[in-house]
Structures are given as structure tokens and as C-alpha cells.
Amino acid sequence: MDILFSNSQNLLTQVGDEFFRYLFDKIDWNLRMIAIKGPRGSGKTTLMLQQIKYGIKPKAQEALYFSADHYWFYTHNLVETAHTFYQNGGRYLFIDEVHKYPNWSREIKNIYDSFPDLKVVFSSSSALDIYKGESDLSRRVFTYELPGMSFREYLNLTQGQNFQPVSLAEVQNTQADITKEINSKLHPLPIFREYLKRGYLPIITESNPEIIPIFLQQIINTVVESDLAFIADYNAGTAYKVKKLLGVLAESAPFKPNVSSIARKIETSRDSVYEWLTQLEKARLLNFLVADGKGVSLLQKPDKVYLENTNLSYALKANPEIGSVRETFLLNQLKNINKEVRLPKSGDFLIEDLVIEVGGKNKDANQVRHLKNHMIVADEIEYGFGNKIPLWVFGMMY
Template sequence: MQVLIDFQDSLLQGIKENFQRFLNKKINWNQRMIGIKGPRGAGKTTLMLQHLKFTLSKNQVNGLYVTADHPWFYQNNLLDTAMTWFKQGGQVLLIDEVHKYPNWSRELKNIYDGLPQLQVIFSASSALDIYRGESDLSRRVISYTLPGLSFREYLKLSKTADFPSFTLEEIQHRHREISHEVISTIRPLLYFEKYLSKGYLPIFVEGENEYGSKLEQIINTVVDTDLAYISSYNAGTAAKVKKLLGVIADSAPFKPNVSAISKKLNISRDRILEHIYQLRDARILNILLAKGKGVSRLQKPDKLYLENTNLAFAINSSPEKGNLRETFLLNQLLNAGYEVFEPKKGDFWVNEITIEVGGKNKSSQQVLNEGEYLIASDNIESGWGKKIPLWLFGFLY
């Protein structure tokens, strides 16, 4: 077990407390079993190691961090590791990338049932559905999702400025006051452009020049590795999924013609829908359904978006500006926990509000008769009335 402790100690040396993701304060860290899902590069590992170093260790709680793809597990299983750690006085076991471990749900269930005094915190790919594992974890685990950075978090991590987050209602009614507070400190539009292209994942701190290539590697790893572990993909399936992603990325926001895509890629309609929802689960796509439609994995989405604007730049060096605006707003609303639908008019419907997205000269003509509405307008520092700066929606979390 010393090899695991040495590995942990080596990692902890580089962990700092100067920046913590918003989710850290939302997690109930007292639950017996906690699952943290999120896209690669979002900071799940750092979140767990910060909790270990700055909360557990300071409170003299014995925690052990392991990663499921460590060579240790070539000859040892999770349950035996947990039992050995508990017998040595361990109180918390933190397991990173649990989806890479065979029979993960069965062993987590056995740990939960057999070691009631041991807390388990695990992280996994966004594509992992912990409620559909081969053993029932739904009554045992509390699951959280860690998305990429909000624009607000990007500003803080880049050491530009530190601002609080605001609810959609606060932004709706206090946007002039809030934007003026921000403008008195920074010129937000300059940083907003950088965020859209290279600021969604915390890995930007490792170097902006390498960000694009790292993001391409993440996309390939999600399809070739993460989804392969979870959905039993083979090389041929992965290649088809990448082609599907390319078709969507070329014209996102995309109203899918599933039959046409099926013919083009020689994949059945049901498999197309299955792959679309898998890419959604893997945080590569966002799906928009019309207001009033039921939610089902057999339901054809009304519109498809890339999950974040950085993906648009990774796949297409010159993405269309209007697409970026909509992709950004949907991403921030969903990440903040809001339910978003496609309205009959306008771009998004959320909290009984129709939102139209556009440039600085965007008018309200299209949504004027749609009840409560807002205009999310790009390229303005502050708004007036129902026109709100697009960048300000990046302060929702």
C-alpha cells in the first residue's frame, strides 16, 4: 500500500488552495458515497485532491487518493484495497476515473455495504451513468457534475479579477448595476473573446499555445477511450462517432435530419440517436428540445450544439459568430442548473423567459409578443432595459 501513499504524496505537493471550483461549496462532503462527473480537464482530480489536502488532512481525517488506472490494480482489486486501507485506520477513500475499472459498480456497492464506516468519493467520465451500472448504486451515491469554467471562473483563475456569481433573476433585474461594477475593474469584452476560444477548461493555465492540441486530444480520448470503456466501442464504431461529430460541428446549432445522417454514415436511425445522446452524456454535445416535449433517449433532438465554444474552435478554426453566441449562452445556462428549451420564437426558453441572442444591434422585434423576454447582446459592455450583455451570463456560476 506504500506505493499508493507515495503516489498520493507526490500529487499533493503540487496542489494549491488559491483557486477552487464553484462545486466545492455545493457538495455535501458528509455523504457516505459521492460521485463527481465531468468532462476531461474540468478539474475533478484537483477538486478531490484539494478536499484531501485542505479539508480532510487539516481535520486529521485519514484519506487515501487512488486512480483506477494505476498499475496497483493490475494485481489488486478495489474492494481489497478499501478493506486494507480501512484496517489501517483509513476513513475516506478517493477513487479517480473509476469508469476505467472493470466491474466498478459492483465493487463500489460491496464497499458501501461491507464497510459502512468508510466514506467513498469517486470521479468519473461524464459519460458514466452511475444509475445504470450492473449493480444498483442509485440508493447509495449522491452524484454531482463539474462542468468547465464559467466566464467568471476564467477571470478568477487567470488572475484577472474576482467577482461573485449571480442568479438569472439577478442578472435580469440588476444587469446595469452588475455590469458597471465589472467595467469599473476590467474591460470584459477583451477577456470574453479569449474565454470563448481558449478558456473553458482549467488546462489553459498550462499554456494557451498548447490549448488547442490538448483539446483535440481530449476529444479523441473521450471517443476512443472513455466511451469505449462504457459503451463497448470498437475502432470502427469510434470512427463513425467522430464522423457524426464532424457532421454536427460543421453546422451547429444543428437541426438534425436523422434519416439523412443515417444514409450518409451508413448507421441505423436508432444508433444515430444513441450516439448523439452518448456524446451529450460525454459533454461533447448539448441537446435542445422544444418546449413541452417529453425527455427520452428515443426522442429526436430539435437542435444540437457543441457543448462549449472552445470545441468549436478546436474543430473549425473560424467558427461562425452567431453560432458561438448561442453555444455560449446555452452552455452557461445548463451548467448553472437551469432547464432550457427551444421556444416557438427566439433562441431559448428558460424560467418562463424567452431569450433572443444576437449582436449589439439585435432588436426585440422577433420576441416582442412572447411575454417575458430578454435580448442577450454581444459586443456591448453594458445594456439597458431588456437588453443584457452576453458576457454577463458567464457569471451564473
């Protein structure tokens, strides 16, 4: 196992404590088994390495990090590796990209049952259904979701700030205080523009900003050709059609999908389109909006389809329409704080009884004025007034 320990130690020397994703402090690291799901590039690996280096601060041999697709596993299995690690004093096991390992759920269950005082943290693609594996993990594992960065995290990372998250209720009721504090320290609008184009993933600090769209295109290829290939058993032909579907969606998102037309365009069946849409949504490449009053079920056509985040909009289309970008951002941030968002009869989004209309700085309430509880979310303004709130403020919620 020397190669695994050597690799783990090398990675630990490279991780720093300058920036922690918001989830770091929300995870109960004392749990026996933790799953961290999230899109590629969101920082799952760094999160685990930071917990080893700054959370556990273990003695030698007590903690081990490795990726489940390491070549070590060509000739060894997870249970055997955990057993050897445990016998040599190991107590904290961190497994990255567990979905790349065949029969992962059975072996993870065996590790849990065989080593009661071994703590296990594993990461996986967003698309993986942790509780749908061959073995029942529902009573054993606690799952956390790590989305891409909020605008708040982007400000803290790139501007050296320490802004704290605010709730949706605080955005509604104390926006004046929030905007006053932030505007006293910086001008948010030009930074917000950069965030929309390339600030959703922490990779922004490690790469030339101009190549972020290329990096995102590589992520899309990896998600479809590698992650979904493992999880949904895609072959090369299926992966090609799924990428073609994503290209069709990117051209006009957000839009109300005509599944029959899409199926004809990419030469596949309606059922395949429904299935692939669901998988792309689970993989955090798409977001769905369902009309108010409708149930949510698998293989049901969503009423509106969005790309999952605005960086994808700019990566897949040279000049995305700004109105679409605004809606994509707001839906993304609301879903990332686990709000149930619906498509209302009037307005853009519905959260419980609150209708939200999104637009530019001159947006008025004409379309939703007749509704008792409504809000105007306006881009290109630093301060709001009444129920007109700056769009960027919704990026401060996690």
C-alpha cells in the first residue's frame, strides 16, 4: 500500500487553508460513514484533503486518501485495502470517485460492517444514487451535496473578503443592510459579471480565466463519457447522442422542450430523451422547472429546461441571451439552497406563495402586480428598494 500512502501524502502537501467551501463546516465529520456528492470541479477532493490536514490532523498512518480509479485497484479490492489499512493503525479512510469502482456499494457496506471504529468518507458524481446500489446503504451513510460556488464564496475567494451567508428571508426583509455592507467594501456588479461567466467552480484560482470555458467543455465530456458511462452503462454511441442532446438544449435554454422534435433531431426514441434528460439533471448539467400544481415523477417532461449554471451557458454558446443568463443564475442559487421552485402562471419562478419576476434594471411589476406576494429581481443595480432586489444579492445565500 506504499503507493497509496505516498500519493496521499503528496496531495496533502499541496492543499492549503486559504479557502474552505461552505460545506466544510456543515458536515458532521464524526459520523461513521459520509458520502459527498457534487459536480466535477466543485471541490470534493480538496474538501476531503482539508479535513485530513486541518480537521483530523492525524498521526502517521491514521488517515488515507485515494481515488477509487487508482491503478492499485487493478489487482486489489476496497475491502482488502481497508483491512490492511486498519491493521496498520488506520482509522480515517477517504475514497474519491467511488462510482468508478465496480460493486462499490457492496464493498462499502462490508467495510462499514467489518470495522466499527473506522470512519469512512467517500465522494461520487452527482448522478450516482447512493441508496440504489446492490447493497442497502440507507441506514449506514449520510449524504451531503456540494454544488458549485455561490457568488458569496466567489467574492471571499477572489477578493479576500469574509462575507457570511444570508437566508432567503433576510434577502427579502433586510436587503438594504446586506447591500450596504457589501457595497461599502467593493463594487459587486463588475465582479458579478465575471462570476456569471467563469466563477462557479473553484478552479478559477488555478487557471487562466480565459481557458475556463475549455475546462468546462472537458468537464462535460468527462461527465458524459466517463461518469455516466459507469453509472448508466453508456456505450460510445449513447454518449455521443447524449452530448448531441445537450448541444441542442444549450442552443435555446431555457425553453419548453418538445420531446418528439428533440428525439427526431438526434435520431433516438422519446423514452431515451426522457431518460437522458433525467440523467443530465442528476449529473448537475441541467435544471428543471415543473409547473405549479403538477406532480414530479421520473420520465416526465419538465415544463422548462435550464442549463445548471451560467458558466455552462457561456461555455456552450458564445453570446448567451442575458435574460436567460439571469434566470439560470437565480434558479441555480435557489435550488442550491434546497428551495422547491415551480413555474407559475405569471412571473418566472414560484417559491411557496412568492412569485418572482426577473429582469434588467428597468424591470417593473406590470406582469405580477396583481399578485399579493411578488418580488422583482433586477440585474445591473447595486441597491434595491421595497420589493425590488438586486439579482446579485441572491448569490449570498450559501
